[in-house]
């Protein structure tokens with residue numbers, strides 16, 4: 082039986098865990114062929130095996146989004162194996178909060194390299210495929226993962242939140258270029274979502290604060306965001322959900 086995304090080709094970055102992993106499984110379940118990209122090849126191989134076991138089609142591409150040449154090679158591989166992408170879930174990211182006056186320049190750079198420069202490398206490599214697909218089939222999707230941090234100030238998260246404000250604003254701006262070419266651009270801004278993201282935090286006080294937040298309210302699951310991605314991509318071609326903030330009900 083035909084599914085909403087049958088015939089479509091999705092690329093998901095940050096697919097080795099959390100939101101990207103859940104999105105890959107969900108989009109494959111909706112009928113898309115999926116290319117899953119992240120650095121941890123073993124996790125991607127397991128994911129591909131699970132998708133194939135469930136009857137889907139997937140390929141794993143181990144790449145670092147901050148490596149522009151590797152991302153371009155990934156785009157060539159998707160073109161070669163699947164004929165090009167018409168759905169890009171640009172989701173890889175890192176969150177390394179610290180008090181701004183600790184001047185953690187290494188962590189600032191890591192967030193800039195991944196959340197901004199890496200995001201741009203992926204856009205640069207795959208937008209031509211999206212534009213081509215939209216011209217051929219009438220619609221394509223570019224969905225970027227931003228954060229509620231793009232909207233609100235949170236102490237200790239300034240650089241992360243600013244990197245996500247870039248993602249939200251870039252998404253809005255790109256619609257002006259890509260909307261007339263039938264490429265829908267969307268930014269999803271999740272609130273607290275239980276993933277590995279928090280496990281990379283090195284500041285003990287902030288880790289404790291995050292652990293406390295888990296006990297005070299029920300966090301989203303990666304699957305909650307995955308269904309949002311599937312929903313956006315399944316809408317009629319005339320409908321572009323530009324920006325979606327998805328919050329745990331208890332998070333204010």
Ligand code: NDP
Nearest residue numbers: 095097098099100119120121145146174228274276277278
């Ligand atoms: P995870 O840590 O579980 O997932 C992050 C993913 O990004 C992993 O697959 C990781 O894979 C990948 N990644 C990180 N750096 C790179 C890199 N340089 N090159 C390629 N892939 C990379 O966290 P989430 O699922 O939560 O994060 C997904 C997105 O959601 C991020 O952009 C995050 O900022 C955003 N977000 C998350 C929220 C939350 O509460 N969890 C809230 C708001 C936004 P690998 O290490 O294998 O490369």
